[in-house]
Amino acid sequence: MTTKQKNEDETRNHKSSLAEYVHQEVLQAIRDGKYHPGERIRESDITKSLNVSRTPVREAFRRLQSEGRLTFEAQRGAVVAELDPQEVAELYAVRQHLEGVAARFAAQHASEAEILAMEYILERGLEATGDPRELNQINWELHHAIYNAAHNRFLIKALGAISDSMALLRGVKYIPEGRPQKLYDEHSLIIKAIKERDPDAADQAAQNHIRHSFQTHLKATFQQRSDDR
Structure with missing residues (x-):
């Protein structure tokens, strides 16, 4: 390999690493709720916040588009994708059973330390009732704590x-009255059943929770669309 070819390979690898x-x-920003479904993401904001050129940003945006995370609109540019109603129903149907x-599994395999972590996150959620994004983030932290406590890499x-996919749901900016409690x-x-090592109760409590979450999502989406009119 010539010096020129080596330099070209290094340049390509560097660009690929930046795009990744x-x-x-x-x-991660979409997962964390920093950008909501239907919200525009400007190239210039990303280049500035990450201190990179536009080239890796455009490459990353194209990849996110191919993965269904972003869409491109003529007037607005890159926009966080949004699931349609049928996709939402299908997503919740699968999620309900997987969460169960x-x-x-967590009821069978969670360590005492993992259960204590769940209880700690639970209490944090009760204190974050005024900020939808914070409440949403804490909610996901708790769910991921349960996933990890299941100790099954394929399930994770x-x-x-x-x-x-849940990050692409519309309506997360709205919290119906009384929902935090x-x-x-x-x-x-769910945590009580896990702590008591009762797999059946934990499964049922988790499925009931996702069923209620789906109902709440439908109400929140309807409210947001009413406000947007």
Whole structure:
């Protein structure tokens, strides 16, 4: 290999690494709720915040588009994708059963330290009732704590894919009145069953929670669309 070819390979690898870095950062921002479905993401904001040129940002955006995370509109540019109603129903149907399995396994395999971590996150959620984004983030922290406590790598991968798709749901900016307390109560039942090592109760409590979450999502989406009119 000539020096020129080596330099060209190094340049390509560097560009590829930057694009991967930008891809992961933007994807994480979507997961964390920093960008909502239907919200525009400006190239200039990403280049500035990550201190990179536009080239890796555009490459990352194209990849995110191919993965269904972003769409491109003529007037607005890159926009966080949004699931349609049928996709939402299908997503929740799968999530309900996977969450039940995760809670069941956690009841069988969670360590005492993992259960204490769940209880700690649960109490944090009760204190974050005024900020939808913070409450949403804490909610996901608790669910991921349960996933990890299940100690099944294949289940974690499946739930990871579900989590990424959940980030594309419309309506997360809205919290119906009384929902934070209900959320706390539903999570409490799941953790109680895990702590008591009752797999059946944990499975049922988790499935009931996701069923209620789906109903809440439908109400929140309807409210947001009414406000947008």
